[in-house]
Amino acid sequence: MKNKLFEHGCIYHVFNRGNNKEDIFKEAQNYTLFLNLMKKYLLPVADVYAYCLMKNHYHLVVRIKEKDEILNEKWKKKPYLGFSHMFNSYTQSINKSYLRSGSLFQEHLKREQVTSDDYLIQLIAYVHLNPIKHGFSQALNYPYSSYNAIVSKKKTNLLRNEVLEYFEDVENFLYWHDLKRINLEEILRIEDEDE
Numbered sequence: 001m002k003n004k005l006f007e008h009g010c011i012y013h014v015f016n017r018g019n020n021k022e023d024i025f026k027e028a029q030n031y032t033l034f035l036n037l038m039k040k041y042l043l044p045v046a047d048v049y050a051y052c053l054m055k056n057h058y059h060l061v062v063r064i065k066e067k068d069e070i071l072n073e074k075w076k077k078k079p080y081l082g083f084s085h086m087f088n089s090y091t092q093s094i095n096k097s098y099l100r101s102g103s104l105f106q107e108h109l110k111r112e113q114v115t116s117d118d119y120l121i122q123l124i125a126y127v128h129l130n131p132i133k134h135g136f137s138q139a140l141n142y143p144y145s146s147y148n149a150i151v152s153k154k155k156t157n158l159l160r161n162e163v164l165e166y167f168e169d170v171e172n173f174l175y176w177h178d179l180k181r182i183n184l185e186e187i188l189r190i191e192d193e194d195e
Contacts, residue, residue: 006064006079011114017057019103025055031144037086045075045082047159052130053144059127121166125180
């Protein structure tokens with residue numbers, strides 16, 4: 001089934017992984033490059049609610065801007081071009097840096113439209129807790145996630161205030177993530193015992 005095009009004003013979970021499960025982030029500078037390309041290519045077409053960059057995959061939670069919010073005339077009609085330019089630029093840079101060729105990512109990016117506030121809250125927590133799911137014990141201190149940018153007072157390109165409004169406030173955001181973390185750790189512990 002072919003993915004629908006991005007719709008203006010809608011929120012999406014955007015994700016993908018490396019071709020053949022290959023690492024797409026090999027060292028710290030790769031994460032930095034990816035985040036800089038997000039700023040350059042995604043922010044003109046989308047607002048970012050949350051992200052997590054793992055070694056071989058990524059998760060983004062974004063809202064595609066309304067047409068009148070997008071300055072580039074071509075991108076107004078085709079906001080997916082921001083994503084295309086970002087991932088093509090990232091792939092070209094990685095291919096050049098690591099003397100590789102071909103596709104870095106598995107097929108086309110995946111996207112799921114967020115259809116309710118409850119789903120959005122669940123999704124943001126899922127994205128931030130992704131490091132625990134993949135065996136990192138300090139998920140909430142994971143350096144390549146938006147979690148710390150949301151709870152801090154430092155300047156950010158994320159829609160921090162809007163995200164916190166969904167959780168009511170920062171205290172509830174912290175509580176909610178901690179509760180979900182404990183539940184996830186318990187599920188993973190039970191799965192390990194069953195193996």
